[in-house]
Structures are given as structure tokens and as C-alpha cells.
Amino acid sequence: MSLHKEPFVDVRNLSVAFPTEAGLVKATSDISFSVGLGETLAIVGESGSGKTVSSLAVMGLHNRKRTQISGDIILNLESGPLNVITADPEEVRKVRGKAMSMIFQDPMSSLHPFYTIGNQIGEGWLLHNEGSKKDAREAAIKILDLVGIPGASKRVDDYPHQFSGGMRQRVMIAMALVNNPRLLIADEPTTALDVTVQAQILTLLKDMQKEFNMAIIIITHDLGVVAEFSDRINVMYGGRIVESGSAEDIFYRPTHPYAKGLLDSVPRIHVGKSERLKAIPGQPPSLINLPTGCAFNPRCEYVDQVPGGRCLTDIPNLYAIGESHVSRCFLSENAAVSGK
Numbered sequence: 377m378s379l380h381k382e383p384f385v386d387v388r389n390l391s392v393a394f395p396t397e398a399g400l401v402k403a404t405s406d407i408s409f410s411v412g413l414g415e416t417l418a419i420v421g422e423s424g425s426g427k428t429v430s431s432l433a434v435m436g437l438h439n440r441k442r443t444q445i446s447g448d449i450i451l452n453l454e455s456g457p458l459n460v461i462t463a464d465p466e467e468v469r470k471v472r473g474k475a476m477s478m479i480f481q482d483p484m485s486s487l488h489p490f491y492t493i494g495n496q497i498g499e500g501w502l503l504h505n506e507g508s509k510k511d512a513r514e515a516a517i518k519i520l521d522l523v524g525i526p527g528a529s530k531r532v533d534d535y536p537h538q539f540s541g542g543m544r545q546r547v548m549i550a551m552a553l554v555n556n557p558r559l560l561i562a563d564e565p566t567t568a569l570d571v572t573v574q575a576q577i578l579t580l581l582k583d584m585q586k587e588f589n590m591a592i593i594i595i596t597h598d599l600g601v602v603a604e605f606s607d608r609i610n611v612m613y614g615g616r617i618v619e620s621g622s623a624e625d626i627f628y629r630p631t632h633p634y635a636k637g638l639l640d641s642v643p644r645i646h647v648g649k650s651e652r653l654k655a656i657p658g659q660p661p662s663l664i665n666l667p668t669g670c671a672f673n674p675r676c677e678y679v680d681q682v683p684g685g686r687c688l689t690d691i692p693n694l695y696a697i698g699e700s701h702v703s704r705c706f707l708s709e710n711a712a713v714s715g716k
Contacts, residue, residue, distance in 0.1 A: 383410035383452065384558050384591045385434060385476075390447035392429050392438065399664040403429040405615045406447075411591040411608075413558060416582075418594045418602035418623075420638065421612035422660045427595045428481075430612075431561045434593070435478050436460045436468035451475060451559070474504040476559040477552035481567060483544035487536040493520070493547050494532035501554045519550040522587070523580060542573035546580065553584055560585075561593045566601055578605050599642050603627060608700075611635045614661050614671030617694070621701035631703040633676045670705070682706045 388408050394401040404426040411417045419427045432438055434449055449460040453475055460468055480486040488496060497519065498512030505511075513532065520528035523546045536544060545565065552560055562581060566574035582605065585592055596602060602609055602623065609626040611619040611634065619632040630636045637656040658675040661667055673679050673687040686692075686706050694702040 383412050385593075386410040386448075386450040386452070387430070387434065388448040388450070390430060390433060390449065391445070392426075392433050393444040394442065395444065396664070400444075401663045402615050402666065403663055404433070407610075407612075407615075407617050408447075409610055409617070409620070411559070411593060413589050413591050414585065415608070416585065416592040416594060416606045418596060418606035418609045419612060420596055420599060420602060420609060422597060424660050424663060425612040426615040426663075427597075427612055428563055431478070431563060431593060431595055434460065434559075435472055435476060435561065436463075436465070437472075437478075440465070453558075470504075473500055473557075474555045475557060476561070477555070477557040478561040479545075479548050479552050479563060479565055481564045483541070483548045484536065486548060487544060489536055492533050492535055493539070497532075497547070497551050497554050500551055504555050515554055516550070519554045520547070523547075523550045523553070523584070524576075525550070542569055542576065545569065545573075545577055549577075549580065549584065553588065556588055557590060559591045559593070561595070563595045564597075565594065566596070566598070574601070581605070599627075599638055611638065614666055615663055616671065616704060618672065618704045619702070620694070621698070625698065625701040629697075629701070631697055631701075631707070632672075632705045633678050633707075634672050635703075637675075678707055 387410065390404055390407050392404045394403060407426070407430055409417060419430070421427055433445060438445060445461055447461065451458045451460060451471065453471065458467065458471065494513055494516045497516035498509065501512045501515045517528045517532050520532060525531055525543060525546055539547060565581065566577050569577065578601065581592065584590070594602065594606065606623050609621065609623055610617050611626065611632065613634045619626065619630065619635040626635060627639065630639055640654040641656060656675055661671050667674055669686070669688045669690055670676070670692055676687065679687045692704050692706050694704050696702050
């Protein structure tokens with residue numbers, strides 16, 4: 377569901393699992409979402425909820441020999457639709473880095489310490505463009521300048537260790553954008569950065585989105601990051617989408633107890649100092665051995681309010697609350713948010 381825009385990426389019933397000696401890790405189960413050009417989708421949830429796994433599937437980066445993948449991931453390219461799951465890996469490789477790009481979580485480990493920034497950005501440009509190394513260097517300088525690296529023509533020859541954390545993140549963004557992608561996936565783009573730099577990086581991503589008219593998927597566990605940045609939010613738990621809606625829906629009208637719990641655990645300026653933050657009890661479930669019924673039931677304070685103990689036996693479907701707001705919970709909207 378995108379906001380009145382033709383989706384660039386359309387994910388339908390995606391399930392990803394990894395066979396291991398301990399059992400089958402069901403990383404994502406039957407998830408569907410879409411993102412249009414110029415639109416930002418945030419995927420939020422605790423570690424192990426399936427956020428990164430689903431995005432790596434969109435990029436076609438899972439090893440198909442070691443991964444069980446089903447469903448469809450359709451990219452609506454200018455040349456026609458491409459299904460990332462069924463397409464030849466070589467076809468997917470050709471669009472990866474060009475039509476779609478990803479900013480990985482840790483900029484220090486994602487950048488090679490032995491090569492200059494210019495070499496690393498230029499390599500990505502040369503993969504998808506005809507030109508010389510000099511052309512690639514010029515493209516690197518241009519994009520470094522665009523993402524706000526001061527003195528880009530000189531810094532292009534510097535190494536990763538010569539950049540601060542915030543500047544390294546800008547370099548990662550430059551590397552992802554050098555080929556003008558239609559889709560940008562940002563995996564925890566502000567982790568380990570101080571609050572001021574976080575705001576700068578998010579503003580930069582928004583500016584770059586306007587510049588290139590990109591679809592953006594931002595993966596984070598920090599709800600503060602997505603409040604003003606996102607058009608839509610998918611809340612994930614136990615490998616499933618448990619609530620999806622506009623940023624306004626999720627922040628002001630959450631109905632799933634997990635989404636509500638995430639919001640209650642965020643510090644707020646207007647709350648008195650003596651008032652303690654409300655934590656979600658327990659731990660995220662094992663993806664090898666998920667609880668029967670609703671995966672959130674061992675941690676949910678509303679289990680007893682559902683007649684017949686259905687939370688313990690049945691997996692709830694996504695039900696519509698509004699035009700573009702859905703929730704995977706047996707409770708009615710009023711019951712889910714009442715009282716607490």
C-alpha cells in the first residue's frame with residue numbers, strides 16, 4: 377500500500393527462512409508492502425524481528441543455496457517489471473547498485489580501509505557506466521560534494537580512517553547514490569551517531585530523495601528517527617508485520633499492543649522526571665521456536681481480554697482499521713488502546 381503513488385517496489389507474501397542445525401529460522405513470514413517513488417517507508421521493531429532480512433531479500437543479497445525464499449518482489453523498472461526472487465541472479469546484479477542501492481549498518485566495516493574514498497565510490501560508478509577512471513573520479517567528487525563533504529576534490533583521495541563517523545556515513549550515502557538509484561534502503565543509518573549528526577543525516581536523506589525522486593526504505597529500532605521522516609511505518613515482530621499505517625496512524629492511533637509498547641518506551645520531554653518509562657516485559661521470541669498463536673502473546677498485557685484464548689492458539693490476520701491502517705490483533709481498536 378503506497379500513498380496514491382504507483383509503487384516502484386512491490387513485495388507480496390515474502391517469506392524467508394534459513395535451515396540450521398538447530399532448526400528452521402523463520403526470519404520473515406508472509407509480509408507484503410510497497411513503496412512509491414518519492415515515498416519513505418520505515419520498518420521498525422526490535423532486533424531479530426525480520427527488518428534487515430526482508431530488505432536484503434529486496435536487494436537479492438541472500439544466498440539462494442542456503443535460504444528458503446517464497447513470494448514476489450517486483451521492481452517496476454523503466455524496462456519493465458523484474459521479480460527479484462525468480463529472476464536470474466545476473467539480472468538482479470545488474471540493477472543492484474543502479475536501480476536500487478543500500479546503505480549498510482556500520483560505515484566503518486562497510487568501507488575498505490586500504491582504498492581511498494574516491495576509489496570505492498568510483499568502482500561502483502564504473503560497474504554501471506561506460507567511462508574512464510578519471511570520469512569515475514569526477515563522479516565521486518560530484519556526489520561527495522552533493523552529500524555535504526567539505527573540500528570534496530581533496531577529500532576524494534582520503535581513506536576511511538580520516539573521516540569522522542558522521543562524515544563516513546555521508547560517504548556511504550554518496551556511494552549508494554552515485555548511480556542515481558530509484559530505491560534506497562537505509563539500514564540503521566543513524567546508529568552510533570550523536571543526536572545532532574543523526575538529524576543532519578536524516579535531513580540529507582530527505583534532501584537527496586527530493587533531488588533524485590527516490591523511494592526510500594529506512595530500517596530502524598528508533599521510533600524517534602521515523603516520526604517526521606516517514607510517510608508510512610511497518611511495525612514488525614517475530615518475522616511478521618503486526619501493524620502498518622501512516623506515521624500519524626502509528627504515533628497517534630496505535631492499536632497493536634506491541635506498537636503501543638514501543639511508543640510507551642520512548643522518552644518524552646513533557647513527561648515528569650518522576651515518571652518511569654514503561655518497558656515491554658520479556659524478550660523477543662526465538663525465530664526457530666515461535667510461540668503458538670500470536671507470537672507476542674507471552675509479553676502481551678491484553679491476552680486475557682480476548683475471548684476463548686485465541687491469542688494462544690490462532691495467528692491473527694491483518695485487519696483494516698482505516699483506509700491505509702492495518703493491525704494484526706484480535707482486539708478491537710477501542711479495546712487495544714483503552715485504559716493503559
